[in-house]
Amino acid sequence: MNEKLKITPLSPSKLKEITVLFNPNSYSIEKSVSWDSSGGEETQRKFNAPALTFGGGGSRTLSLELFYDVTESGDKPRDVRKETGKIVALKRIMADRKNPHPPVCKISWGGKVKNSDFPFTGVVTSLSQNFTYFSPTGEPLRATLNVSFLEYLDPEKDLKDTDPELTTYVVKRGDTLASIAARLYGDPTQWRTIAEANRQDDPRRQQVGSVLTIPKKD
DSSP states (O other): OOOOOEEEEOTTOOOOOEEOSSOOSOEEEEEEEEEEOOOHHHHHHHSSSOOOEEEEEEEEEEEEEEEEEOTTSSSSOOOTHHHHHHHHGGGSOOSOSSSOOOOOEEEEOSSOOTTOSOSEEEEEEEEEEEEEEEOTTSOEEEEEEEEEEEEOOOHHHHHHHHOTTOEEEEOOTTOOHHHHHHHHHSOGGGHHHHHHHTTOSOSSOOOTTOEEEEOOOO
């Protein structure tokens, strides 16, 4: 069975799941890693090359080339833009007053395979359409889309995936480090442990919704 690639807009988006007409012949995954080589004049005089400082990893980018052809869809071929428009809609901002942004999507292809690139969760960052065949009245019937998705990571989930032993806590209204320490450790005086892990100076002022690292106690 030839399983089709699917693109699923995630909640709160109300867009429907998209099944491509034809699976891509290839796809590409790119990931950047940042290094700082600014060692200063003193370092440049002493060494053949400056020392490198790791600056963090960038998000992965998934690039797909999708082919569309509706010439076999019946006696009167429909406009191919009715299909490609489903992908175009993924660039539109959702009507969400609190956090307006285009939808986050899950791209799935095939069954779960160890070390597979799918499912891939991301947002559309670029899209180009190339129409190559037309009806006598000018409607496009074939198209090639090049679409790129930038990986979207849930910060809390990424922390747990990177370090399964790590515990996190989402700050709620009225929380202080002492009250969090009392809830999680049973001892409010352990607030310094949380403060040090999160590089904080003021234990009382916490931003609602921020994610704190909670070290495990022996």
